[in-house]
Amino acid sequence: MTALSPVLDRLDKSLDQSLARLFDLLKIKSISTDPAFSADCRKAAEWLVADLKTIGFDAAVRDTPGHPMVVAHHDGPAGAPHVLFYGHYDVQPVDPLNLWHDDPFDPKIKETEPGRKVITGRGSADDKGQLMTFVEACRAWKAEHGSLPCRVTILFEGEEESGSPSLKPFLDANAKELKADFALVCDTGMWDETTPAITTTLRGLVGEEITVKAANRDLHSGEYGGAAANPIRILARILADIHDETGRVTIPGFYDGVEETPSQVLKSWEQLGETTETFLGPIGLSVPSGEKGRSVLELVWARPTAEFNGITGGYTGKGFKTVIAAEASAKVSFRLVHKQNPDKIRAAFRKFVEERLPADCSVEFHPHGGSPAIQLSYESPFLTKAKDALSDEWPKPAVMIGSGGSIPVVGDFQTFLGMESLLVGFGLSDDRIHSPNEKYEMSSFHKGQRSWARILDALTR
Template identity: 55%
Template sequence: MTEIASILAQADDNVAAGLNRLMQVMRIPSISTDPAYAPDCHRAAQWCLETLRELGFDARLCETEGQPIVLGHDLSAGSDSGPHVLFYGHYDVQPAEPLDLWTHPPFEPCVIEAPDGRVQISGRGASDDKGQFMTFLEACRAWRDAAGSLPLRISILLEGEEEIGGPSMLPFLEAHKAELGADLALICDTEMWNRTTPAITTMLRGYLGEEFTLIAANRDLHSGAYGGPARNPIHVISDLLAKLRDESGCILIPGFYDGVTEPSPATLASWDALRQPDAEVLAAVGLSCPAGEVGFTAQEQIWIRPTCEVNGIWGGYTGVGAKTVIPSQASAKLSFRLVPGQDPHVIRAAFRDYLTTLMPEDCRIEFTGYDTSRAIEMPIDSDALTRCRQALEDEWETPAVLMPDGTSIPIGGDFKSVLGIDTLFVGFALADDNIHSPNEKYDLTSFHKGIRSWVRILAALRA
């Protein structure tokens, strides 16, 4: 039996126990957005700490202003073994509401068989991100159990604020730059291309969150007594939002597209096998026709084009029936997805300037800023990526695709800007995992073959 075969056999032997360990940590409702669950976040961090120590890591719990960060190192493989890798995951989860839509209690994880015969782990965090980071920890366990040690120098960083924008992480990275001096980051928080095709995500969009409120009269007015001359902030907000995009879907904020770079021909070519007709991309959500920039397919609009989406709007009377009010204010929340070449801070300033210049008389605007992150584009010809891709192909017996993702994982950009290292985004989630929604699940194949994939990737990255 080759070394790799013996490690994989160990991983197979461990999978039932690994599933129990995953369900242990899933039972802890580590919801970071709600202060009521802070003790649970702490419990989850403690659980991670003990697990890393059990795996032989020199681990500690680092308090922050928010939830603790768990950091562990096992550098015993030595500098000749190959790159020092930094694995990142997060132990916090989204709230479980609406609870009545769950078919099983969100924090009482269980293994269920779906109508189509797929075996799935059900519960909040199954996929995002407890199930995913546990594939890496269980791969480390298999190496340790079968080979007695890890094949590479490995550091593991598990945070508890990913679902709230990770405010503690960037200062933590700055403060621990030397200690975190790895050669390559690994993140398991992305999807496979489909149930049978593994993927490395090489491009992710950046993010910018904004909220604004328009204020006109000094109080709510009666639409009979003042309707006509009174500035109505709902009309103003509609006009402003309508002026953010033109008929062809182009965003009208001056300078918005400055510096936008297109992916290289090689990158574009690497996606050829992934292309789907627009109707197919949109059918699952009940749509048929791409609503973004004219001249791009639905996939291109998601993969490589920046967007400006309104995520929420409110103002005036929103209860049952009619109320003839002209409200004194109205508000909206927006998110921008950014592509390589766009600086979120420049876009924020341009957005605010643009709306401010459009303001009519008797109306003022107040802005609130949320998170920002730059788009991420990883080299597709690096040695590490080539080795990782082969390891995934060996496990899944089909070539691993390189794919872009329209969502944002800011930590990848932080690893690059603060630590100067690239990230390999390898995940085993599926599009139907219901992350952030009721009935979140993780396929048992994602968990089991995910562990095996990491066993192979660690071997493949060795010098």
């Protein structure tokens, strides 16, 4: 631990400076899904490149057809592993803005209870705060030792929240440059405030936007109601048909490739102590909405879903308008597990929708990304080393968990770089990522930096 100790000390002493840097990054409105914020996305990439250069990385903004990538390289000692660190600098939209207690792009430190501080703002947890934990660990290591313990390549993406359209082509075109021994991906969470976690199971994702079109213009519901097709009615019927009474998805072929989770894995999840009450209670719910007879952890980690992420049609302003709209649309996503095939799911969904359309109506589909589920290998020696390093830093030993969310980059690293990923992150379930009032625990930010220092050290042994 001779190399590690001074790095940990330095991270403790430089916390204020590391916070100032994070705040600079959080102030940049890098919302990738909305074209109005394209310049902000580029600004975030440029900020990161400038910062990485101060540490001694060979860093550059790399253009793509969408938002740019950040790629940075730093040498390591001969014989030490070469890691590719991945994070994303783009963030989710902030609407509805009126529900935020503070400006989402003016981060603050708040004391939520005595001795517990959080960092507020969009991106604080997802993923700017997380990626900076690694950057800060590298900075401190370099400052102490003039070098890094491993060879490090960094890849920061700017389209993670909008389906990563440029990622696959970029990995394909730059495979030789980006290939490492394995990837470190920092976009996941801890089990709880005191228990670090390594995520070994990830659901995949298929996103689809559908627009049902009926009449060639908006109609008066008095004049035409009862005779003219109403696209909201058609859309509601289609969406309602997707689940049966037991919560199962009814799209033919949807469960092809879904496996039952081994009983010993289910048992280890049971031991985590999560119940329907502990999981749903904090968000004000009590009845699991998914397939009956399965625990909430199984539902979110190991079962596929169909969710409706947005719907709009007709008059949605204040008051009332007796209109029959010409069209209505919905954003639909599917979480995938095991060997479900994203392309087949998308095709089956489209067929399902088309079969339910009246003869004189039409539908338009717009795809929003697709990725299979990931099951990481429990046998990797890097996994064991990282687990031990995390257990050294935190009050409780690290656990291996599943994740309900997709991190498509993990599949892409496998496909394009032939490389496994180690998923370590410091988010908490109440961080409100993708929601108003996103925050990141001060302990996540501080001990996250220390955790990476420990992991980098452990990987060299």
